[in-house]
Amino acid sequence: MEYNSKVWRDFKFQKHRNFLCLQEYSPEEIEAIIKVSEQMKLWEMLGEEHHVLRGRTMAMLFQKPSTRTRVSLEVAMYQLGGYALYLNAQELQLRRGETIADTARVLSGYVDAIAARVYSHRDVEELAEYSSVPVINALSDFSHPTHAPAVFMTIKEKLGRVKGIRYVYVGDGNNMCHSLIVVGTKLGAEVVVATPEGYEPDSKVIEWAEKNAAESGGNFELLHDPVKAVKNADVIYTDTWVSMGDEAEAEERRKVFAPFQVNRKLVMHATPNYLFMHCLPAHRGEEVTDEIIDSEHSAVWDEARNKLPVQKAILSLVIP
Ligand code: NVA
Numbered sequence: 353m354e355y356n357s358k359v360w361r362d363f364k365f366q367k368h369r370n371f372l373c374l375q376e377y378s379p380e381e382i383e384a385i386i387k388v389s390e391q392m393k394l395w396e397m398l399g400e401e402h403h404v405l406r407g408r409t410m411a412m413l414f415q416k417p418s419t420r421t422r423v424s425l426e427v428a429m430y431q432l433g434g435y436a437l438y439l440n441a442q443e444l445q446l447r448r449g450e451t452i453a454d455t456a457r458v459l460s461g462y463v464d465a466i467a468a469r470v471y472s473h474r475d476v477e478e479l480a481e482y483s484s485v486p487v488i489n490a491l492s493d494f495s496h497p498t499h500a501p502a503v504f505m506t507i508k509e510k511l512g513r514v515k516g517i518r519y520v521y522v523g524d525g526n527n528m529c530h531s532l533i534v535v536g537t538k539l540g541a542e543v544v545v546a547t548p549e550g551y552e553p554d555s556k557v558i559e560w561a562e563k564n565a566a567e568s569g570g571n572f573e574l575l576h577d578p579v580k581a582v583k584n585a586d587v588i589y590t591d592t593w594v595s596m597g598d599e600a601e602a603e604e605r606r607k608v609f610a611p612f613q614v615n616r617k618l619v620m621h622a623t624p625n626y627l628f629m630h631c632l633p634a635h636r637g638e639e640v641t642d643e644i645i646d647s648e649h650s651a652v653w654d655e656a657r658n659k660l661p662v663q664k665a666i667l668s669l670v671i672p
Pocket of ligand 1 (some may be wrong): 528591632
């Protein structure tokens with residue numbers, strides 16, 4: 353197969369694009385990411401070289417820990433024929449007070465893209481403002497846009513479709529929840545979110561969700577009752593109750609979120625062939641029990657696996 357296959361080239365985003373939040377991408381562009389991911393996965397499985405970013409470089413500026421996102425991005429860049437440099441923010445001059453703006457100006461002179469994992473979403477926006485190369489959000493406190501396409505790619509593989517499925521997120525209205533709401537409503541799913549009172553998704557994301565659903569023929573519903581939410585679910589998704597940066601509230605959160613645990617009693621309300629999904633790392637015994645994450649319904653390993661082709665798709669579409 354040719355390196356620059358038609359599928360990949362046909363969808364290449366034409367103008368300088370940052371990848372900060374999927375609300376800025378159309379349903380067709382998100383579908384293109386999934387399509388190109390499928391192509392990348394095929395190349396991986398056939399063992400065929402796919403050096404579509406030969407000689408390109410990417411800086412990976414990380415303020416917080418990462419396992420899946422870091423490794424999938426680094427391996428993706430390598431397998432695309434490029435090179436990724438992992439930069440722990442603590443070891444850069446940022447730590448000694450160099451500004452994000454200056455860091456962005458300098459890094460863009462060396463590399464073709466910057467991926468950043470930050471505490472405050474504002475940091476990744478600022479990097480993008482001052483960078484002359486595309487900036488990819490590798491997780492901020494607001495969103496996790498490189499992960500959400502892997503979720504919907506996995507759902508497509510397992511259930512054959514996304515449109516019309518009852519997609520239920522149970523837990524904290526956090527970064528992961530935001531990105532899943534955005535993609536789910538853009539792709540026409542019936543998205544249901546159940547959080548404790550006071551832990552709802554950002555009001556801006558709720559507005560987007562309603563607008564997206566009206567345009568795609570999907571639906572969005574916000575509830576506070578996990579049992580009602582999970583009724584007839586095709587997919588049950590959860591994430592940690594204590595995201596990176598929320599550690600000071602850990603004790604309080606574990607109490608508040610206890611009724612939202614995904615366990616045997618809760619999943620009884622879902623469809624018989626429901627999928628359980630989680631971006632990982634899982635806190636077994638907190639947001640999900642061993643019994644559920646290790647069950648035949650669990651798609652978490654496929655979801656994690658699909659991050660590799662998805663990162664490749666994002667990089668190949670975004671990096672000029
Ligand atoms: N919501 C989690 C996701 C980790 C991949 C966090 O921000 O810590």
